[in-house]
Amino acid sequence: MSIADNLARVKTALPDDITLVAVSKTKPQSDILEAYNAGQRIFGENKVQEMVSKWEQLPRDIEWHMIGHLQRNKVKYMAPFVALVHGVDSERLLLEIDKQAQKHDRIISCLLQVHIAQEQTKFGLDTNELMALAQKVKAGSFPNTKIKGLMGMATFTTNESQVSTEFRSLKQHFEKLKEIFSAMDTLSMGMSGDYKLAIDEGSTMVRIGSSIFGARNYPV
Numbered sequence: 001m002s003i004a005d006n007l008a009r010v011k012t013a014l015p016d017d018i019t020l021v022a023v024s025k026t027k028p029q030s031d032i033l034e035a036y037n038a039g040q041r042i043f044g045e046n047k048v049q050e051m052v053s054k055w056e057q058l059p060r061d062i063e064w065h066m067i068g069h070l071q072r073n074k075v076k077y078m079a080p081f082v083a084l085v086h087g088v089d090s091e092r093l094l095l096e097i098d099k100q101a102q103k104h105d106r107i108i109s110c111l112l113q114v115h116i117a118q119e120q121t122k123f124g125l126d127t128n129e130l131m132a133l134a135q136k137v138k139a140g141s142f143p144n145t146k147i148k149g150l151m152g153m154a155t156f157t158t159n160e161s162q163v164s165t166e167f168r169s170l171k172q173h174f175e176k177l178k179e180i181f182s183a184m185d186t187l188s189m190g191m192s193g194d195y196k197l198a199i200d201e202g203s204t205m206v207r208i209g210s211s212i213f214g215a216r217n218y219p220v
């Protein structure tokens, strides 16, 4: 199966109002161009340097999403162009994004990452941290960013009811925060292995890599 075939197959499985982020981390530019030529415009990367070099060399109408865990000292490199930062998991990180956005005279769109999985290794805010940060956003502390919604990753398990329960809890946080931020419209949840469950639980944006580009050669 070609990348274009895979892309078409994934799109067929997605309702029209779900945004597809094609996760191209570790994949060469030729793979991205193949998806681009098949109509895909939104790509997700998890390493800043890799995203910057792809941005420099690939068509300018690509929307680049940073989906990975971010170090604050890397934010400046992507600030000129990043379209959406999915993994905002601390106030310090959001402050740095805000500062770099101002330097580049931009408003940078962000998602707050919530810890919903049982695995300790996964990143994200817990409920208290989420609510505390939301209050600061509400108070206007980060004028050069726009919080568009939430992002989360479910536990890596074959237990579908557990995965669904975790996605449902993220959706509940999303509904609660929408009472504070009426402009929130993005719930980023679902990857190759669990996007159908995520959509059933109310996802608006899925991040799909291996089902489009094939397995990655090394874990990231």
Ligand SMILES: *Cc1c(COP(=O)(O)O)cnc(C)c1O
Binding pocket: 023, 025, 046, 067, 068, 153, 190, 191, 192, 193, 207, 208, 209, 210, 211
């Ligand atoms: C790699 C990655 C994905 C895509 O994973 P696949 O299983 O290849 O679809 C989605 N979200 C994040 C945060 C990732 O790091």
